[in-house]
Amino acid sequence: MTPFSGPHRIIHLSPVDEIEVETKPPFNFLYSVWKPSHFPTLLERHFGEVAYRTFRLKSGLPVAIRMTPLHGGCCGIRAQVFAPRPFTGAERAYLSARLRLAYGLDFPIKAFYEAVSSDRALVGGPIASLYGMRASCPETLFEILVISLVLQNTTAKRSGQMLAVLLETFGDSMLIDGQELYAFCDVNRLAASSERELREGCRLGYRARYLQAIAEGFARGVVDEDRVRRLPEAEAKVELMRLKGVGPYSAHVALSSALQNPNLVSLDVWNRKILSRFLFGHPDASAREVVEAAEARWNGFKGLAALYIIEDLYRETPASPLAEAGSAAGEERHR
DNA sequence: AGCCAGGACGGAT
DNA sequence: ATCCGTCCTGGC
Numbered sequence: 001m002t003p004f005s006g007p008h009r010i011i012h013l014s015p016v017d018e019i020e021v022e023t024k025p026p027f028n029f030l031y032s033v034w035k036p037s038h039f040p041t042l043l044e045r046h047f048g049e050v051a052y053r054t055f056r057l058k059s060g061l062p063v064a065i066r067m068t069p070l071h072g073g074c075c076g077i078r079a080q081v082f083a084p085r086p087f088t089g090a091e092r093a094y095l096s097a098r099l100r101l102a103y104g105l106d107f108p109i110k111a112f113y114e115a116v117s118s119d120r121a122l123v124g125g126p127i128a129s130l131y132g133m134r135a136s137c138p139e140t141l142f143e144i145l146v147i148s149l150v151l152q153n154t155t156a157k158r159s160g161q162m163l164a165v166l167l168e169t170f171g172d173s174m175l176i177d178g179q180e181l182y183a184f185c186d187v188n189r190l191a192a193s194s195e196r197e198l199r200e201g202c203r204l205g206y207r208a209r210y211l212q213a214i215a216e217g218f219a220r221g222v223v224d225e226d227r228v229r230r231l232p233e234a235e236a237k238v239e240l241m242r243l244k245g246v247g248p249y250s251a252h253v254a255l256s257s258a259l260q261n262p263n264l265v266s267l268d269v270w271n272r273k274i275l276s277r278f279l280f281g282h283p284d285a286s287a288r289e290v291v292e293a294a295e296a297r298w299n300g301f302k303g304l305a306a307l308y309i310i311e312d313l314y315r316e317t318p319a320s321p322l323a324e325a326g327s328a329a330g331e332e333r334h335r
Numbered sequence: 336a337g338c339c340a341g342g343a344c345g346g347a348t
Numbered sequence: 349a350t351c352c353g354t355c356c357t358g359g360c
Binding site for chain 1: 354355356357358359
């Protein structure tokens with residue numbers, strides 16, 4: 001608890017809707033909604049066959065959803081929606097579209113498999129293990145930029161701490177099936193904060209100034225997600241890097257994740273080593289060498305190929321282990 | 336006690 | 349275009 005945070009309020013949720021979003025097989029529910037490489041956050045909780053996730057809608061309304069496989073998991077997601085008040089039609093349509101984008105339901109996964117079908121190492125390994133996995137990004141462009149900011153220049157553990165404090169300070173706490181989750185930080189709340197609050201209260205250090213710049217950019221409409229989505233890749237990157245604190249790495253994370261460009265690969269130190277090992281058999285190739293070899297081998301799909309390789313590697317030792325079934329009820333009893 | 340980590344900036348070359 | 353010192357914090 002930071003000295004700046006207010007009383008801890010938990011927003012009461014009621015079931016308001018149920019949305020079914022379909023996709024063409026192959027679809028892998030588990031690995032589409034849960035990525036073994038992602039560090040655990042207060043935004044989501046995973047039990048394997050059941051997954052919980054929060055979203056903040058464009059209207060600002062925080063919601064939480066309970067996801068289960070649709071039609072036995074072959075081809076979609078059933079989402080039970082919980083919110084503080086009834087849904088409007090526009091909010092329902094927005095969330096439905098957001099879910100399709102968040103879990104890659106409109107992505108032509110077969111085109112990827114066909115394009116790399118001659119790559120036996122990829123097909124026989126990562127693709128076989130993760131068959132049907134879609135690239136996912138439940139975050140908005142603003143949210144993914146904030147997350148990439150706390151990922152900068154530190155360890156995953158520290159990143160998780162910074163994000164947790166941000167969510168507790170600027171997000172909305174909600175209880176769903178006995179578990180506390182947070183909707184992402186409200187952009188206006190963040191833009192209205194002081195640098196001191198971010199620096200000293202949230203312990204963001206030099207990132208405080210950058211976070212304000214990013215939040216103000218989105219709050220004032222200087223950068224707009226819908227507009228960036230329509231730009232060509234190179235222009236979109238320049239547009240994002242106009243924000244102080246957003247460099248090549250963060251811009252790549254945003255473009256490959258939020259915009260779901262299957263050819264963009266974000267090479268942080270660890271990903272570079274993992275891909276270098278897959279491509280060259282040793283971890284020491286430069287970022288440039290890795291990108292060039294990946295482009296030659298997975299023309300047009302190097303980002304998605306990299307995702308499969310990385311997630312397959314984390315599968316045995318996940319950064320975010322699946323929670324035990326029933327532990328939510330257990331926690332609830334202790335309250 | 337000092338060094339560095341899952342980048343970015345600003346300025347110098 | 350590329351290189352370097354600096355930035356907060358926490359962990360070793």
